[in-house]
Amino acid sequence: MRITLEPENRQVLLPKVSTVTGLLNKLGLKSNQALVIRNNELLTPDEKIYPDDAIIVRQVASRG
Amino acid sequence: MKCTRCRQKAVVALPSHTAGFCAPCYLVYFERQVQRAIKERRLFKPEDKIIIALSGGKDSLALASQLKSLGYDISGLHIDLAIPESSPTAREHVEKFCDSRAIPLFVLEMKKQGLAIPKVKSRIKRPVCSICGKIKRYYLNKLAMDKGFTALATGHNLDDETARLFSNLFSWNEAYLGDQGPYLPEENGFVRKVKPLYRLSEFETASFCFIAKINYCLAPCPYSRGASFSFYKTLLDELEHRQPGRKLSFYEGFLNKGQKAFAMLNEERGITPSPCRECGYPTSEDICGVCRVKSMLADSG
Ligand code: SF4
Ligand SMILES: [Zn+2]
Ligand SMILES: [Zn+2]
Numbered sequence: 005m006r007i008t009l010e011p012e013n014r015q016v017l018l019p020k021v022s023t024v025t026g027l028l029n030k031l032g033l034k035s036n037q038a039l040v041i042r043n044n045e046l047l048t049p050d051e052k053i054y055p056d057d058a059i060i061v062r063q064v065a066s067r068g
Numbered sequence: 069m070k071c072t073r074c075r076q077k078a079v080v081a082l083p084s085h086t087a088g089f090c091a092p093c094y095l096v097y098f099e100r101q102v103q104r105a106i107k108e109r110r111l112f113k114p115e116d117k118i119i120i121a122l123s124g125g126k127d128s129l130a131l132a133s134q135l136k137s138l139g140y141d142i143s144g145l146h147i148d149l150a151i152p153e154s155s156p157t158a159r160e161h162v163e164k165f166c167d168s169r170a171i172p173l174f175v176l177e178m179k180k181q182g183l184a185i186p187k188v189k190s191r192i193k194r195p196v197c198s199i200c201g202k203i204k205r206y207y208l209n210k211l212a213m214d215k216g217f218t219a220l221a222t223g224h225n226l227d228d229e230t231a232r233l234f235s236n237l238f239s240w241n242e243a244y245l246g247d248q249g250p251y252l253p254e255e256n257g258f259v260r261k262v263k264p265l266y267r268l269s270e271f272e273t274a275s276f277c278f279i280a281k282i283n284y285c286l287a288p289c290p291y292s293r294g295a296s297f298s299f300y301k302t303l304l305d306e307l308e309h310r311q312p313g314r315k316l317s318f319y320e321g322f323l324n325k326g327q328k329a330f331a332m333l334n335e336e337r338g339i340t341p342s343p344c345r346e347c348g349y350p351t352s353e354d355i356c357g358v359c360r361v362k363s364m365l366a367d368s369g
Contacts, residue, residue, distance in 0.1 A: 064270045
């Protein structure tokens with residue numbers, strides 16, 4: 005699974021996770037701290053994700 | 069997860085409202101939250117001339133987009149801080165946004181005022197953010213007053229507001245507590261200040277921008293380390309995660325039950341600001357903070 009972290013624009017490869025909640029947990033994020041985007045669509049925490057997915061995790065905290 | 073309104077697939081989950089929304093219904097939800105804030109807190113009326121502080125970030129652009137589509141009379145004001153790493157791209161985002169939506173825009177360049185933030189930073193010992201904040205507030209207020217706007221709107225969201233409230237409570241800062249809220253009336257040379265997004269979290273404004281296809285600036289200010297009460301935000305995120313809806317009830321509870329007491333204290337002890345001897349801006353001292361920074365920079369060449 006290819007994950008892009010924004011705003012840093014950093015790529016990470018993650019071992020198997022099967023839901024958005026699982027993904028956020030792995031990244032140490034709460035569901036209200038990031039948008040999770042696949043194919044230009046927002047995903048809710050209960051959504052299933054798959055090994056071939058390319059996913060953007062965009063942190064929402066404003067800085068400055 | 070299904071949309072609470074139309075039963076289609078949801079794209080945004082909001083545990084704080086025990087709801088989830090599809091994209092079109094989310095835009096309806098967002099608009100209603102803003103309308104409710106405006107109405108319940110009597111922020112402004114259709115005849116008001118509103119100027120919005122546009123930083124280029126998600127909150128201020130979401131606010132401008134929403135107020136524009138609600139038909140309010142809005143203009144934008146961007147303050148170009150002349151920080152090489154972030155200012156040019158922030159400004160570009162604001163200019164493109166206003167262009168595409170036919171929103172009149174004012175841009176104030178701090179470099180022209182002799183207040184480029186990197187220069188200020190190199191000459192002072194205090195954290196630059198406190199002075200930068202002061203400079204921004206000064207020019208926002210000044211332009212709003214000079215151009216005859218009746219309200220200055222900022223994109224402060226629920227996370228900004230609860231983090232500030234939490235921090236002010238933790239230090240029992242009575243003066244700040246008396247002044248905190250989404251509505252500050254016009255008085256003593258200050259324009260009315262309003263925060264129509266105070267019911268919406270950072271997650272909600274970011275989701276709004278995504279769905280409404282608003283391109284916002286992601287480049288963080290290089291000096292932002294530790295700014296904006298980030299530690300308190302982290303604590304409150306944990307609380308919100310365990311008890312969804314707590315941020316909003318904490319803040320609304322303060323507005324409804326606590327704020328007035330602190331405001332009365334302020335009035336009792338209050339110092340009414342008087343015009344700065346140099347520039348006429350309201351200040352509690354002889355010469356205002358911005359004029360003091362300016363003369364300090366001039367002295368040090
Ligand atoms: S982070 Fe500090 S220096 Fe940077 S824009 Fe914000 S207040 Fe100014
Ligand atoms: Zn719907
Ligand atoms: Zn002054």
